[in-house]
Amino acid sequence: MKRKFAVLTVLGALIALAVPASSMASIYPAGHKFEITGDANGPKLTTSLGNCKISKITGTIPSAPKNEELFPFTITTPTVGTCSAGASLTLSGTWSMSAHGYTPLVYGSGADSAVLRFTSLPGCKLASSSPTLLGTWSNGTTTPTLLKSGFYAHSEPTFTWATDGGSCALAGSKETVKWESGTTQSQAVTDLTSPTTPIIIGNDK
Amino acid sequence: MARWVSLCLLALALGGCGGGKGSTVTVTSEQSAAGRLTCEDKTPLEVAQRLRSIAEHRGPRKRFAEMVVDPTPAIEESPGYPRLVAALYATTLPPPKRAQAAAACAEELAAASHGR
Numbered sequence: 001m002k003r004k005f006a007v008l009t010v011l012g013a014l015i016a017l018a019v020p021a022s023s024m025a026s027i028y029p030a031g032h033k034f035e036i037t038g039d040a041n042g043p044k045l046t047t048s049l050g051n052c053k054i055s056k057i058t059g060t061i062p063s064a065p066k067n068e069e070l071f072p073f074t075i076t077t078p079t080v081g082t083c084s085a086g087a088s089l090t091l092s093g094t095w096s097m098s099a100h101g102y103t104p105l106v107y108g109s110g111a112d113s114a115v116l117r118f119t120s121l122p123g124c125k126l127a128s129s130s131p132t133l134l135g136t137w138s139n140g141t142t143t144p145t146l147l148k149s150g151f152y153a154h155s156e157p158t159f160t161w162a163t164d165g166g167s168c169a170l171a172g173s174k175e176t177v178k179w180e181s182g183t184t185q186s187q188a189v190t191d192l193t194s195p196t197t198p199i200i201i202g203n204d205k
Numbered sequence: 206m207a208r209w210v211s212l213c214l215l216a217l218a219l220g221g222c223g224g225g226k227g228s229t230v231t232v233t234s235e236q237s238a239a240g241r242l243t244c245e246d247k248t249p250l251e252v253a254q255r256l257r258s259i260a261e262h263r264g265p266r267k268r269f270a271e272m273v274v275d276p277t278p279a280i281e282e283s284p285g286y287p288r289l290v291a292a293l294y295a296t297t298l299p300p301p302k303r304a305q306a307a308a309a310c311a312e313e314l315a316a317a318s319h320g321r
Contacts, residue, residue: 048269049292050300085300119304121292123285169283173272178265 025071025099026202030064032193036151038081041182043135043153047126047175049118050087054133055079057106057151058192059097061199068202072098078106086119093129099137099201104151107132116159116177123166126175128159133179138186140198149199150186155179244310247317249290250281252310256293266296287314 036057038044044053059075061067075097080089093110107130108114114131118124134155140148159177161170181187191197244252253274260270272280273293280286291310295303 046265048265049296049303086304087300118292120295120307121288123288167283167285167288169276169280169285169289170272171283171285173280175265175268 025101025104026068027061027099028067028200028202029191029194029197030061030067032191032197032199033058033060034199035190035192036187037190038181038187042081042187043133043151043179043181044081045089045114045116046178046180047087047116047118047159049120050084050116052083052087052089052116053081054153055081057097072096072107075106077108088117090115090117102137102139102201103134104137104201105132105134105155114159117164121168123164124168124170125162125164126159126177127162128157131159132157135179135181136186137201139200140189147198149189149201151189152186153179153181244291244294244313245317247314249287249314250276252314253290253293256290256297259293259296269293269296287311290314 038053038055042053042055044051056079057075058079059073062073066073073096075095077091077093077095080091083089091108091114093108093113095106095108095113097104097106099105108128109130111129112125112127114128116126118126132155133153134157135151135153138150138152140150156176156178158174161168161173161175163171189199191199247255253276256270257274260267260274262270270293273289276286280289283289288307288311291307291314292303294310295307298306
């Protein structure tokens with residue numbers, strides 16, 4: 001009985017050691033600058049009153065060995081692209097990137113780090129202090145467009161309506177915003193340090 | 206076969222795509238029922254409820270419409286409610302026209318409220 005217990009304890013310890021390693025994501029090559037570019041069909045935030053695209057997400061992979069240990073890492077505030085008429089999006093605060101397996105997430109932190117405003121509803125803003133923009137990642141093999149690594153936006157972050165210098169009847173109400181790529185094709189991820197190298201996310205260390 | 210394809214193309218050209226049935230069609234029917242969908246002489250809630258069909262659609266607009274059409278007492282009593290109804294009304298129009306239409310509708314709703 002004691003021996004059985006000892007075997008189970010050792011087995012449990014081994015699993016405990018193995019599980020975090022296999023679920024921890026890492027990103028390569030260390031120290032390289034990368035860019036996720038949204039084109040006409042790029043990822044966009046769609047709300048009840050309009051939508052805005054994110055045209056660029058840029059960051060630098062932490063240097064080794066932190067690229068295998070350090071998630072999240074800080075990235076540049078994503079660039080806002082075009083919005084539907086009457087809508088605007090302002091991003092601020094600190095933005096970071098993290099990953100669990102092949103589902104990287106880009107997220108902001110800080111008061112109102114993502115704010116949507118609409119000319120059809122003055123006095124209100126739709127904001128989030130921790131917008132989480134989740135997606136799926138596909139590793140590329142080389143540089144031609146079709147074989148580049150890709151990011152496909154796909155999540156529904158929750159934003160909150162708030163007063164914006166006026167009376168907002170919806171203040172405090174939540175709205176689920178759609179974060180999705182315009183087509184089934186993912187957005188290409190480019191290595192800006194070495195354009196011929198694909199940016200790779202690894203599930204195992 | 207060619208005649209059948211031609212007929213289909215002609216039908217599409219005249220009547221539009223069947224899959225396009227949505228808010229435009231709904232709003233058109235509301236417009237014809239009311240002559241013109243206006244915000245004049247009605248309470249914000251009356252106008253909101255005439256836009257109820259929007260809440261039958263899918264996506265973020267549906268949830269927004271539900272909050273406007275079936276408002277909580279706090280939302281309905283808020284001074285910002287007419288603007289909210291006006292914003293919902295504006296979603297039935299093309300984006301470039303929305304800001305102006307929403308402002309006009311909010312003004313009409315305010316004027317109607319004062320007139321009561």
